[in-house]
Amino acid sequence: MKVRPVTHHVILGKGQIGSTVAESLARRGDTVRVLSRSGGTDTDSITHHKVDARDRDALLAACRGADVIYNCANPGGYHQWEAEWPPMAEALLAAAEANDAGLVMTGNLYVYAETDRHMTERSALAATTRKGRLRVEMWEEAVARHRAGRLRVTEARASDFFGPGTTQNAMLGERVMRPLLAGGNVQLLGDVDAPHSFTYIPDVANALIRLADDDRSWGRAWHIPTAPAVSQRDMVDGICEIAGRSPARITRMPWWLIINVAGLFQPHLRGLAETRHQWDSPYVMESTEFTETFGDVPTPFDEALGETVEWWRRRIAEQR
Structure with missing residues (x-):
């Protein structure tokens, strides 16, 4: 195994993934530069830069001197992907x-x-x-440049996120965690009993860093270590048990309401129509190749869910 010493990291995006990666790298003593549209407050180990990643020249300047660049960003909503991803992806490849x-x-x-x-x-x-074809095109262009010797690239693929810091656009976000911890009931999408893979945020961050550090990662995609699939009902029942409350009543939110009605006021919800199959049917990923190659295993489900509940309890208490 050849391990490349990496010390200068540039992270595009300061959401739950980018922030967790930045904090992990800073703790081990590396220098970290975080790029986002809104910027942020610098610390001793992390500097923030206000950059529009669609601006190729601006991104090139902001990435100067990087040993590794992490793409942890996403356009603001599904409805913006087709307009915003192509220039962002091209600028990232140019910067690398x-x-x-x-x-x-x-x-x-x-x-x-x-x-x-x-x-x-x-x-x-x-x-x-x-959206799927767009992500395929992004990956195929990146790996083609890798094979041509123009850059080194890898991709870490995850299923739906959950964990500390996940507040919006996630199954265990605001619309589920807050009512459950308040003793209420919840509405969920799709078949609530279908097996579904959920990837824990700290496992995502750890996997990104592992891939950056190890030369065996380059030139292919990897599935981030993810615990065995569970149903949405299992997730809700687990939260209720950890929280010490009675089981919650679960109702199914109709797709027509989300796409046709709620989508009028929140455009990103209209994009859920394309991902409906992920919730109406089993949606299961395997991640054994990552574990067999690098040795990392997913955080046990009960531990991950417990840490998620504790994070939400602190968040709710701080907002009172």
């Missing part, structure tokens, strides 16, 4: 090439076909949705 930096991309499972079989890194990139 210009600095001879490794590029670690945070990916998802949209690249695969709609299926109820277990998804692995060997599954065909046969997405039929617009």
